[in-house]
Amino acid sequence: MQLHVRDRAAGRRHPHRPHRAGHQRADVPHHPPLRERRGAVRTAGGLHASHPRRPGGRRRAHHLPLPGRARRPGARGRPGGAGHPRPRRARLRRPGGDRPGRAAGVLGVRGHPAGRGHGVPAAAGDRARAGPHARHRRQGRGLPGAVIAVDIRVPVGRPVPEVVDFVAGCERAGFHGVGIHDHHHSGRDVYVTLALAAAATARLVLYPATTNPVTRHPLVLAATANALTEVAPGRVLLTLAPGFLSVERAGEPRARRAYLGEVVTAVRRLLAGQVAAFEGHELRMNNTTTPPARVLVLASGPRMLELAGEVADGVLMLAGLDPQAVAVARSHVAAGARRAGRDPAALEEILIVPTAVAPFEEAQAWPRRWFRPGRPFLAYPSPANLHWLRVAGLDVPEDHRPEDLTPALAARVCDALGLFGPAEHCAERLLRARAETGAEHVFLFPAHTEATGYDLPVAEVAAFRDVIGPRLAAAG
DSSP states (O other): OOOOOOOOOTTOOOTTSOOOTTOOOOOOOSSOOOOOOOSOOOOBOOEEOOOOBOTTSOBOOOOOOOTTOOOOTTOOSSTTSOOOOOOOOOEEOOBTOOOTTSOOOOOOOTTOOTTOOTTOOOOHHHHHHHOTTGGGOOOSOSSTTOSSEEEEEEOOOSOHHHHHHHHHHHHHHTOSEEEEOOOGGGTOOHHHHHHHHHHHOSSOEEEESOBOSSSSOHHHHHHHHHHHHHHSTTOBEEEEOSOSHHHHHTTOOOOOHHHHHHHHHHHHHHHTTOOEEETTEEEOOSOOOSSOOEEEEEEOSHHHHHHHHHHSSEEEEOSOSOHHHHHHHHHHHHHHHHHTTOOGGGSEEEEEEEEEESOHHHHTTGGGSEEETTEEGGGSSOTHHHHHHHHTTOOOOTTOOGGGSOHHHHHHHHHHHSEEEOHHHHHHHHHHHHHHHOOOEEEEEEOOOTTTTTSOOHHHHHHIIIIIHHHHHHHO
16 A cells, blocks of 8 residues: 655656756646546456366366355365366356356446547537536446445465455455555566456456556556456456555655656546547557546545545545544545536545454554654554544544553554454444445455565454445445
């Protein structure tokens, strides 16, 4: 997870790109507004692929079982888990061709009619269909009848085939989507993992959580997102942030806010089949997919939230679950959208929800821990967490020592930030957030330290499968 909320001077060259003679930035307005996309789009299911095989035809037994799942009699190839179907040749599914009994693989796209790209004006009928509350309309949730779409963070902490198998298990557990972090230093590539996961799932929404514009050029980002969309039409998002661990380990500074905005604008134009002006060059792609992948900005600080409203298709927003904090954060997104002449209601919104499924005493101890030496848990992934706690009426100093927080204050902090407690409590807290904020799409961000950041969220997936998901479905 990568966030950066410190504002830098706009319009300066990106620090990791040395200026060259004759290499002049195009004289274009900063963050030119893009025309809105209206309507909705039907999407096809993904690829159905056979299970990987070893030479000689033996299946790899790399499945990671989820707690509490019994093995069916005669199950093969997955120790401790459900039986895997007999391998068969990969084939493309028709639009809407998910298997009977599975949730439809349809994902609402804010203001985007079928066949219409960025920069193409919508017809009046499309605008009417979008309506004033398009942001709060969500189709194709993971569980039939669920009142809220739930995604989850999955790290590349295991060999890629095992991570892909785990992601497929997330689909079976009822999740709406999975975001996989983009950490080059792990030695595993997020986009390779996402492509294999797309072939192994039928309806799951997939995206990097999150990628950065420092270690990847905007043309590379656009081409990668476009290729993923060809594999999984309608199921791909691209999320961007200034960079955290990947950029840090590469020895590069994080992207400035202005530079991130230029990259997002360029990527959206490229995905729409348009020419993008970037750092004095004209960029274009020979092949594009309709509809294109949506591009979201991961944001927590007020100015980053405004940037998301100004240039992106939506926002992956970290502001907690307190209704006052969420309302203020949304006002910043809306301010950026209006400044660019855009409709705030047309933007997609995903709330990042820190999560720890455990007994209360254990789960609510997280605010009293360190993410790593010198960085408190509450300052990760962004120090803006403390800003939103203040908006919620909880004053935690920026220079606080985690161990100095009282258990009572830590419990209040947990309630304002996310889901911290037993599975039953997490389900009810999520329903309360739905009632208080109108949230319809969340991204579970399992609590971790730097040392445990690559552990697969086995407990969280099991809790969602067995308790949280069924409770959300029942509430729908």
